[in-house]
Amino acid sequence: MKKIALGLTAVALSLAATTSQAGQVEVLHWWTSGGEAAAIDVLKQEMKEQGDTWKDFAVAGGGGESAMTVLKSRAIAGNPPSAAQIKGPTIQEWGDLGFLENIDDVAKAGHWDKLLPPVVSKIMKYDGHYVAVPVNVHRVNWLWANPEVFRKAGASIPTTWDQFFVAADKIKKAGYIPLAHGGQAWQDATLFEAIALSEGTDFYKAAFVDLKDDALKGPKMVDALTKFKKMRQYVDPGFSGRDWNVATSMVINGKAAMQIMGDWAKGEFTAAGKRPGVDYVCLPAPGTSGQFTFNIDSLAMFKVSGKDTQKAQRDLARLVMEPKFQEVFNLKKGSIPVRLGMPRDKFDACADSSMDAFNAASATGDLVPSMAHGMAVNSMIQGAMFDVITNFFNSDSMTPEQAADKLARSVKAASM
């Protein structure tokens, strides 16, 4: 009886909300898995408190591919949502098509220019104006390790790739899988990107951001590819097509020693009841301790009509950048706030060190966009790179020189 009464009140309330002419904000996103859905609920709640209504437009599946397909058809039909989860250079593509709303006024009132590292704010702007708001920062170049396995194998946790190979050999000999990995293109690219980053920030930027031909096929690329190929012998034979979280669980239950993966892997450790620093350790990927490859989720704002709707859209943009949302959302999602200088007492050791690295790297210029996660180049060039990287990793005849040459050629062909 009580339940029915509650339900009726909810219906009555929602009716009241629709009749009060409040602005509605429709948000297209694919934060649909457990932790993510809980994180986005926070934003829904805050929007309700502002008197706006939130119309959820969640499209699950395919790492956002399905959502993008829906978004395209809605945009062509002239009926885009108020905001959509779009990131990296894709924001520029939508900007080129003239779909995005200038939210400079919100950014100015919120001092976004001061709060965001310039590398980040550049991504959020189209043609010098803010069109998107960053939600969180993921660090991609993490090494997750199970210290128990290292102890049993008598190896020490590596901080350079040379040490990595020494440790991996010992672990393999002791009968464990040195590297937990899933043979999917984006995971191959995540691993390769971490190795390439250890060749230096300048090289990384030249190759994966500016797409310089001589960097793409130069000696540093060949060296990175050689190391990358060496990884092939440290993964188990069943790696092909494995999902990343399955690979993480291999580290959790002590079958494998290490995994190179972004900080979303932490969610798996937490869900399994493991404690950072005790049951598992998070370290920067070998050779990249001062560097930070970021993967930033953002909400791009589309041009919408109607005063209330526009007001609701601006409320959304403002709320996303407020410390309260940044803290709660990122605690639930496992990432770190994009705002610099936030209180950290609630975050764990891994997030804490991630924030340190984010601050330091944004000062030194070692903060770089992740190629594997669509932050550095558009989807065409990213796809071309994925093809070469994953093909090289699985091929038994391609040499690193050939792969580097192929990489340069296919990037050129894709940017035509």
Next chain:
Amino acid sequence: MNTNTPHSGSKSARPSGFSLTDWMPKIVLAPTMVIALVCIYGYMIWTAVLSFTNSRMLPSYNFVGWAQYERLFNNDRWMVALTNLGIFGSLFILICLFLGVMLAIFLDQKIRAEGVIRTIYLYPMAISFIVTGTAWKWLLNPTNGIQKLMIDMGFVNFKFDWLINPHMVVYCLVIAAVWQASGFVMALFLAGLRGVDGDLIKAAHLDGASTFTTYRRIILPSLKPVFFSALVILAHIAIKSFDLVQALTNGGPGYASDLPANFMYTYTFSRSQIGMGSASAMVMLGCILAILVPYLYSELRGERSEK
């Protein structure tokens, strides 16, 4: 056409002119026709148009001639997909036909419990390719599938890792697809075999032909139409294969097991290359037409000569 003339002539002679019963079938069929025209042929034409444009994230109408086709055939991944289609398609069709015919002949020997066995062989067809792909992914995975089973049974050197071998992975697709479709081919042929005139077989036996010769010389040749139907159905299953690859290998390792449909999907929807994706779709359409047109031609010619 000629048969219609007297009818329409009589209609115009009738003073009432419009009769609902005459029009009813057309009215009832019209929506289906419109939907088929727009949603199938209309979009086919649209895809053809887009394949000549430089469309990227959204369709655009900036025509670039054959440039997308040029890029397509310079693309390594597309060539891999096309080669895979050749290997997968021909092996899949041949093995399915062979197994299907064999199973049908064996089942046709008036054996006991035929109904049960037939159902067992036909059952895989009732399963979606996604399920087939996932199940075979587990079976073929070297760390927890057949290889592990054999090693646990004591064959320590047993190796069966085609799923992770870029050169062999396409044969994994063949295995799974054959498992699924050969029962269906068997059903087609079994129906055909049941339709063969019993007197013909008796006559052959009286003439002293062995069972093998009877099948080879008399029964199978009379099943030519069934061969053609099976061939066309299998060929189009092969060309449009998408879900099997998606579930079994997801194109991997690398992109060694890509088929054209997977290429088309990746480029059109996740890499914002609508132009090139459309071009690949048109090449696939060409492959289907290359099989369908001769088939339809022979079918229609057959009809005409029958008249």
